[in-house]
Amino acid sequence: MSNLLPVADTAQVRRYARDLFRRYPRALTVAVGLHVLxxxxxxxxxxxxxxxxxxxxNGEGVGVVDKLAALIAGFVVLQAxxxxxxxxxxxxxxxxxxxRLREEFVDRVLALPLSTVEQAGSGDLLTRTTRDVDALSRCVRLAVPETMIALITVVLVVGALVVVTPVLAVSLLVAVPILVVGxxxxxRRAPAGYLKQNAAYSTVTDGLAETVEGAxxxxxxxxQRQRAERSDADLSKSWVAxxxxxxxxxVWFxxxxxxxxxxxxxxxxLGGWLYLRGTVSLGQLTAAVIYVQMLIDPLDRLLGWLDELQIGGASLARLLGVEDEARETVQAAATEEPVGTRIEVAGVRFSYVAGREVLHGIDLTLEPGERLAIVGPSGAGKSTLGRLLAGVHEPTGGTITxxxxxxxxxxxxxxxxxxxLVSQEHHVFIGTVHDNxxxxxxxxAEEEVRAALAAVRALEWAEALPDGLGTVVGSGGQALTAAQAQQLALARLVLADPHTLVLDEATSLLDPRAARDLERSLAAxxxxxxxxxxxxxLFSAHDADRVAVVEDGRITELGSHDxxxxxNGxxxxxxxSWHGERVPDPFDEEAATAIR
Incomplete structure (x- = not known):
């Protein structure tokens, strides 16, 4: 099971909820005032x-009775x-x-480091952005106002009962011990229970997403049977929660x-006994019974929505946990500006799991404009080092500046x-080619977007789409080939204009013809x-300025190809070994020019 994203504590949830509503003092005052009236x-x-x-x-006249009846009807209409x-x-x-909450949540999610999302798993984040947001939506739109209305009504009804006949208000105390204890x-149990329930649901979503992605x-x-058994096990845990x-x-209801x-x-x-003794009038008894009866509905709504508030509170805690994780990243941001583009790696260590290092004390300096190839056997830590250099992961020891x-x-x-980082993975977002x-x-500007597409040899096919650069692509839109999708990703890089690129086999999953065309785009x-x-x-290492050989998480050799x-190391x-097993072909020679 993935390490789930953190969850905010109760104090944070309450503080955030108070601050959130305090941002709208006028709207809150109007809403509360109207409910009080x-x-x-x-x-x-x-x-x-x-x-x-x-x-x-008392045998009062018809006029008095009619007047009272008209007043009752008038106040009923006014109340409505x-x-x-x-x-x-x-x-x-x-x-x-x-x-406001959704906007802040989206901002925080987009600020999450990719490494954090990878460690937590997409299922947990997906559950928070869908199920938890939906639960919180119901809480904010319905549970919060309904609870507020119920509280106001209970307070005013009790106050009215005390004003009409204080002695009969004592009867309300019968329910207090039961309500308080229950x-x-x-x-004491609900918050932890709902957090566990939501976490179990995240595990279900994570397993299903993994199955779909690896279908x-x-x-x-x-x-299939193994994946079905995994889903059954996850659903069983969710059912228990x-x-x-x-x-x-x-028990509580x-x-x-x-x-x-x-x-x-x-x-x-009590009222009947007091009436028989002459302590209260029939009118007072009637009003008191009606007031007590009126308490049932707001109390029922108050306690009923209290359960919904627990669900909403658990969801808010999970959403704020994402914000806390992102806030730590934002607060750690440096205020000073980099001087130059030199990248220095000093004593870098890294581990995905505590106590199991993947990289051990890496030292490396990248000069501006240099071409460095990182080679080594599978599992040596090449891609991990590349992701550290791209800022995807942060080192667990040492520094990268x-x-x-x-x-x-x-x-x-x-x-x-x-x-x-330029990898073999790419994504086309729902929207126009221009927006992508x-x-x-x-x-x-439009000219800058066209120039970026032209630089990677994508402008021609983009303009040939039904609506040109305004064509909607992505899920449900115009379908693009894998090479075209990768060209869009490269055009983004041209527009972003980073001074350093980390390439992790950006074309390895494409067919040779598409890869050959894309290598030309990559060269630009x-x-x-x-x-x-x-x-x-290794053909790309042959043409690099320097080659770093990574073995068992360490750089064992560093120098030019020759x-x-x-x-002879x-x-x-x-x-x-590589050169003896295969003869370079024209595609290899053309691809090699991409890093010259």
Whole structure:
């Protein structure tokens, strides 16, 4: 199972929720004010109804009765109008709060280091951006305003009951011990239960995403049964987690439901006894019973939505956990500017898992404009070193600096203007061809985007699309070939204009003809830049300025091709082995020119 992203603690969640609503003081005041007025209008009815009972009992005239009945009807209409506008105000406030939260969350997600996402797994992040955001959306739009309304109503109803007949308000105390004990029991267990439930759901999503992404491999190796068993195991854990939260609700809900009924019974018994003794009037008793009855609905909504608030709180904690992880990256950003483009690697160590180092004390200096090839046997740490140089991972020991500034302290947008990784992986985003290229510089002019496409030999086919550069590509849009998708990625690099590129077999997954064409595009991107080529095929090492041989996580040789061949060390052995097993063909010669 992947290491899940962190989760914020309860204090952080409460502080963030308070701060979020405080950003809209006027909207919050209007919403609360309208709900208070609506609740007050609703409280007048029972008091007038008590007066109406007294008037009929005392034989008052028809005019008095009609007047009281008209007043009751008027306040009912007024309450309906106020409640309508109160709900509208709450909905507007909720949508504004939710929009702000979503925007901040997206900003933080985009600021997450790629290494963090890889370690956590895509399933956890996907669950947070979908299921947790949806749960929080329901909480903000419905649970928060409904809870606020219920609280206001409960406070005002209790206040009205105390004003009408303080002695009958004592009957409410019957429910207090039950509600307090039952709710405290629930709240001590619910947050952890819902966090565990959401984490289990992340594991399910992670497993399903992994199965879908590797569907061809699963089919080729006939591992369908194994993947199905993995999904069943994940679903079983999720079922256990959800069964626990269901158990909490099944205990808590019946307890609070019983607590609603007891005050009504106690009011009738106590009120009837006091009426017979002449302590309270029939009108007071009628109003008191109605007020106590009125408490059932807001209490039911309050405690019912409290469960939804626990779900929303758990979701918010998971979303804030992502923000905390991203905030650490943002706060670590250096304020000083790099001086020059020299990259220096000093004593760098790295491990994916604590206690198991992949790289051991790497020292290396890259001069501006240099071509460096990194070679070595499979599993030696070549790609890991390349990803460290590109800022994808941060070293667990030692430093990597560009222009004297630690690479890991550069803001992400600045980092990608310094160093970029070109791999065999590429992605076409949903949007136009223009937007796919300009995403690295949203303000780029049309001429700059066209120039970037032309530099990688992509402008011709891009203009030939149905709507030219305005053609929508990506999922559901115009289909692009693998070579065209890679050319879009290279055009982004031209527009971003980093001074250093790390190449990790950017064309290895393409067919020879497409790869040959793309190598020409790649040559345009590499011109005038510092290049680090992870050389799985040694023809690229032959034409590099220097070659670094990586074995068992260490650089064992460093020099030019001719120097290392003459030294008759590990590189010479690799060169003889590679050169003896295959005869260079025209494609190899053409590809080799890409890093010249």
């Amino acid at each position: 609506g609740a007050l209008a609703g409280l007048v009815g029972p008091r007038l109804l008590g007066d109406l009972v007294e008037a009929i009992r 109008i106020l409640v309508r506008f109160a709900y509208l105000a709450s909905a507007r406030l909720g949508e504004r709060v939710l929009a 709710t405290r029991w629930y709240l 061809r491999t699963v089919d080729a190796l006939r591992r 959800e069964r626990y939260t269901l158990f909490l609700r099944m 019946p307890v609070v439901e019983a607590a609603y009924v007891l005050p009504v019974v106690a009011t009738l018994v 560009v222009g004297g500034v630690p690479l890991g302290e550069l803001p992400l947008d600045r980092l990608r203007r310094e160093v970029a 290229v300009a995403m690295v510089r949203p303000g780029a 991107v590499l011109h005038g830049r510092t290049v680090v080529a992870i050389a799985h095929r 120097e290392l061949v003459a030294a 590990p590189y010479a052995a690799l060169w003889r």
